[in-house]
Amino acid sequence: MRLSIDVGGTFTDLVVDRSTGAAEIFKAPTTYPDPIDGILAAVALAAEAQGADVESFLGDVEVLFHSTTRAINAVITGQAARTALLATEGHPDILLIREGGRTDPFNYRISYPAPYIPRALTFEIPGRILADGGEHATLDEAAVLSVIESLKAKKVEAVAVSLLWSIVNPAHELRVGELLAEHLPDVPFTLAHQLNPTVREYRRTSSCAIDASLKPIMSAYLRALKQRLGARGLKGQIFAVTSQGGLVDVEELAERPILALNSGPSMAPVAGRYFAKLQGVSTAIVTDAGGTTYDVSLVRGGALPRTRETWLGPVYQGHLTGFPSVDVKSVGAGGGSIASVEGGLLRVGPESARSDPGPVCYGRGGTRPTVTDAAVVLGYIDPNFFLGGQMGLAVEAARAAIESDVAIPLGLGVEDAALAIVDLATESMVHAIEDITVKQGVDPEDAVIIGGGGAAGINAVLIARRLGCRSILFPDVGAALSAAGAMMSELTSEFSQVVFMKTGAFDAAGAQGIVAGLKKRAETFFASAGGRARDRRIDLAIEGRYPSQVWEIDVAIDETMLAAEDAAQLLVAAFHARHEELFGFRDDGDDVEIMGWTALARCRLADESAIRLPSSSGAAGGQSRSMAFRETGRIDAPAYRLEALDVAAIVTGPAVVESNFTTVVLAPGSRASKTAEGGLIVEPFVQSVVRLREFAA
Known part of the structure; x- marks a missing residue:
């Protein structure tokens, strides 16, 4: 099990x-x-x-x-360990200077962000390694020991060590680590070149500082x-x-x-890719609507989205992890997002009621209305069968909170106020999806939406209509999409090496030696995984750029490229194709500068198999309850049970299809059917949607 x-x-x-x-x-x-x-x-x-x-x-x-x-x-809450940074003498301001950038360049009221580790806990270490790996100045071990005494006096709980060009020659960093282990044995430390061997100083140092600060608490x-x-x-x-x-x-x-960091959200795209593949789709907009956030990601061509631009907090104001991760965008528009009226305008999120006290309808002490409260008031969620009957919901308390906090300030009826809360949450979600699709040249109409998270079904049809998507897939385990994704994931480890090489002066033997070394490290990883490891794979890639560029992109390669006589030309062609895919253009007349080499080792812990909920032989339902839609007003609409729904059945809106942990709202004009795998496929545009009160007949 x-x-x-x-x-x-x-x-x-x-x-x-x-x-x-x-x-x-x-x-x-x-x-x-x-x-x-x-x-x-x-x-x-x-x-x-x-x-x-x-x-x-x-x-x-x-x-x-x-x-x-x-x-x-x-x-985010500032509860990480008290951490010191040891940097090369003359370069203590790496975390302060950063890489630059402002989201609002003309707003000078925005204060300059503080470094992750303050200058008071930053110490300069004499000694210098050059870019070619040579030693410009020897490491001053006496100075290191003096710094260690200062760390003891300041009661430091963790240490980050990031010295210049340690990725080329780590001798100084390794020696500092030995001295820390000997003279400060109870304090954990991180060496930057071992954690994140990237050429960029700020990213390497930032990731080192964050990692070290998390070691005691984690x-x-x-x-x-x-x-x-x-x-x-x-x-x-x-x-x-x-x-x-x-x-x-x-x-x-x-x-x-x-x-x-962001470990939970990274699994939703893994699960989304799996379920999209079952439907024969390679491009999917994966959504995970939880109680606190709405997470979105784009699986394109069957590949997980990856980024090195992960910020903790606001872009340029927060802290860059400098570490590759699955690219997931989050907005504060989950089921627990709080609705309020400020300056005569409705606001939904990003503040969340979380689980304690939770939405008003939970009856756990919450007093401020949320998206979940709006869904309960509109009749979408059965108050007597929330979480499969584990928790009863207080409908009247939710109605009173929406009335006092939203309806009365805006001069609306309670139901119109609840619809407005859902509509505004929908807009926040649509904008998040547009950021990863339209703004990156992807037409949402060509993608299927994967609805994950317990709150995904409340407004998924409204989101699909705004984006022009033709279908939405709700996996039967979608209410726990991230947890299900972990079942489908792989044991992984990435190995990197920074070696600069121009394709115009390509060293084929050197490149093959680099890859052989990375593969050897990957094989050691597989051996450590034991007999449980199966379906072992090693994905090779280079980090490259055009000579006139500042930033690199990752380009997949294979060993056959490096073994070919025209290896350099093959690498350049692969880079051109990837650059055009990402940015819409290529420079065929230019060479490529390779900055780094990576090998991603991955293996499964079990055979790939379907993860689905058992079907039920009970009645599918169809019993009506009172619901409110913008197109129809308050009407009696049917509610169906997903697990008991027949595959041949067609459900048309207005209706809801519900399970123990989620509810899919089918707005008027949409229809749904059960998939062979037990999920629900929804078509948001089946007929034109007009506001006709005859729906209520």
Whole structure:
């Protein structure tokens, strides 16, 4: 049996795969400040459903996959460890100077962002390595020891070491690490060249600083997770989800906690790609609508979207991770996003009610209306069957909150105010999708929307209509899309080496030697994965640019290119094609500068198999309840059960199709049918939509 746990801002999702082809989903409120309590609550629900106690249930678990917001929350809330930075003498301002950039260049009221590690905790280390790897000045070990004494006096909890050109010659950084281990043994440290061997100083130093600052808190969290789950009977191995869309053993995550940033959202594209492939689609807009955020990503040509431009906080004002990750955009428009009226204008999000106290309808002390409250008031969510009946919802309390906070200030009726809340949340979601499609030259009409997350179905049809999308797919496990994605993911590790090479003076033997070295490291990784590793693959790539460019792009290569007589020409052709795909143009007359080489090692922990919920032989439903649509006003519309719906059945809007953990709202003019895999496919444009009160007849 395998478990996958995704700790979200509002709910903790648990997917159980019993290796029989049928999966189960369980949800429990995320607990603060200790999310492990919420994890154990979800496990208790799964054990109860099986008729077992927690100890015997966990005793049958072979593998547990886990994603958490612990790391990113620590950075955003300023709760990361007190960290020092050791930099090359004369270069202490790497984190302060950054790479430049302003989102609003003419607004001089925006203060200059503070560095991730303050100057008071930045120390200069005498010694200098040159760009060619030569030693310009020897490392002053006496000065390093003096700095270590200062670190003790300042009660530093972690240390980041980032010296100039350590990616070419790491001797100085390695020696500093040895001295830290000897004279400051209880304080964790990160060496920049080992973590992120990239040529750019700010990115390498920023990632090093973030990683070091997370080591104490993440090590403590992972130790507590293993100890508490082990105490309750877990003997299986725990793998952590990474922001690169893969898996690592939790022991490795403790050594490189930066991998955990945005780990949960990275799994939605993995699952979205899988479900899109089942429908024969290679381009998919993957959405994950949770209680706190609405996450979107674009799977194009069957490939996961990747980026090195991941910021913690606002762009240019936050901190750049400098680390490659799955490209996921998030907006504060989840089901728990709070609606308010400011200056006579309606505002929805980004502030969220989270799980504590949660939306007003939860009855847990929340007083401010949310998107979920609007959906309950409009009749889309069955108040007596929320989370499969685990939680009853207070409809009248939600109605009163919307009336006092939104309807009265705007001079609207309660239902019109609730519709306005849904409409405004829809606009935020549409803009997020346009950022990753229209603004990148992709027509949304050519893509299928994958609806993931418990709140995905509330306004997915409205979103598809605004974008012109022809279809929306709601997988049966979509309510826990990220947790399901971990089941489909792979054990991964990326190995990089910075070696500058021009294609005009290409060293084929040198290139083959670099790749051979990277492959050897990848094979060592596979060996460490043990007999469970299967379907092993190594993806090779270069980081290249035109000579007149500042930034590099990743271009996939293979060994046959390097072994060919015209290896340089093949690499240049591959670069031209990739550049044109990304930016719409190419410079055929130019050579290419190769800045770095990478090898991504990946393998599966189990055979690829479908993860789906069991079907039900009960009635599909169709019983009516009161709902409100902008096209029809308040009417009685049917509600169907997804798991009991027949594959041949066609459901037309206005209606809802619901399961234990999600509700898909079919606006008038849309229709839906069940897929062979157990999901729901929705066509948002079946007939023209006009406002006719005869729907209410």
